[in-house]
Amino acid sequence: MEKDMKILAIESSCDETSAAVVVNGRDVLSNIISSQIDIHEKFGGVVPEVASRKHIEAISAVVEEALQEANTIMEEIDAIAVTYGPGLVGALLVGIQYAKSLAYATNKPLIGVNHIEGHICANFIEHKDLKPPFVCLIVSGGHTFIVHMKDYGDFEVLGQTRDDAAGEAFDKIARAIGLGYPGGPKVDKISKEGNAEAIKFPRAKFDGDTLDFSFSGVKSAVLNYINQAKMKEEKIVEADIAASFQNAVVGVLVDNAMKACKMKKVDKIVIAGGVASNSCLRETLTKEGKKRGIEVLFPAPILCTDNAAMIGSAAYFEYKKGNIADLTLNAIPNLKLGER
Template identity: 75%
Template structure:
């Protein structure tokens, strides 16, 4: 098989990242400049600050990725870059840099959907993984169940109609004064609590859809806290965290395994930042064992935003001739499968 080397750039939110990936599955370098410590002070990502920090970091991150891989731009076959979905200002930084690099080096440019990138993280982690399979993409900005029919062929089966799961985690963590980012904080605290202590709602739609809604459970937690405050009652933060997390994971699990049942598929690949949540991993692995369904996860470093996953997706796009024009624009609301 011909060796195809992709240099990939990711800047859709609060990580400036660059990576060198061979044939979509072998990572030669994966450099990430995280902005978490900066945004922590604000309790969430500030788009203007994120864009400015991407501008400051992108050149050195790309150079570090090439250096660590032991190659120069001349050795690269194509340049992959995230062009959506995400924060428009943040996306533009990586995209404009990639365009300049592609133009200057006369290399093809490959635009990558960020969600496709998350799914593709599993192709790096699991070298033999091939479609079809079902993927759960769950992060701070996104919650999707996807039927992955091919490397570039996706059918969205379910998605959130309001808050993403990770967004609900962040908002509840803020209300519990746990700090940012909320996901890991709640996951850790929940281990000390009773998941059955409080019955928080699970949204189910009447129309037989496998979509999600997490604003109800988030509001229920906030209402619970407000009532306790008004009555000057003691609260058990660990029980609240465990019960909230149980409600979220219960819905994710139910819809995910229903998808497998309806599609007749016995393989699930989980992706996105929330995929590193220990309770989600345990719950899905346990349910998979019961139902005879294989459950795959990427390593934690490939769950959060990174450029290696973009390099993997870019390779499969490139193999199918999906090369982008240099006038490609950032699309903050890009849909999965949109061409």
């Protein structure tokens, strides 16, 4: 019987400092997340320099807490994993330098993990029996992708955003209607009080078979609607704007996801990333999936956020393929999915 593999994982790509202990890529013994949301909220978004400093302050305590909660000592850890891209370069470097130092001091293997791949692998934690192939819709503040996961670590990108990520658009619209940061959860909440059909915002379509996205148009349309309403001194119903905007974005995400399943002849789709917590996206995908006989899976909300458990899961499959990093591992802020 193969020995269990216990990985200590570190994530610091944006504004969450996280450490986790994960066994065999699927069983989470601990997943500690130190969030900076309250700090960045007053700025209306993440300030990279502030995020880096806060990572430095938090990382040692977060790693120690992860080991304690997992009832594990370093001698029992088989490998150390860390996110090395994509993300904010300063934030990434804090986690990478800490992980490299720990790997060197303890003589443990070091595994570099792609942050986007980590989001996909959160589903292996939530759904213990999940296996490729499947289609994955990755939707977060910095990324919007549709990928075909052929095998563990083997991805084909079918579509991606050509401008704003979906989560980025949510944040900008939230600011425009006075909801503040972080925008995604606040737009989702207020949308429940609004009429999603009140305003017809545009949905970007491209010629040909592309599954790419564009959210700059709908964002601009919302901003123009608000400005025109103010100029005409018309009443602005924030809940209707939020619900109509969300309806437009979710409609495009779901349409393209369903097209991807048909294109690749798969009957399973998983969603990942921060916007995967959006209730409208979950409900609409599930409803459309049932119509077409497509199973729709998603992680618990805590695994949709940036967290180290998902990094530990991805690291396990990288290790199984022999992808071990050395101490020259560096941050790649624009790292593409599937690149090493």
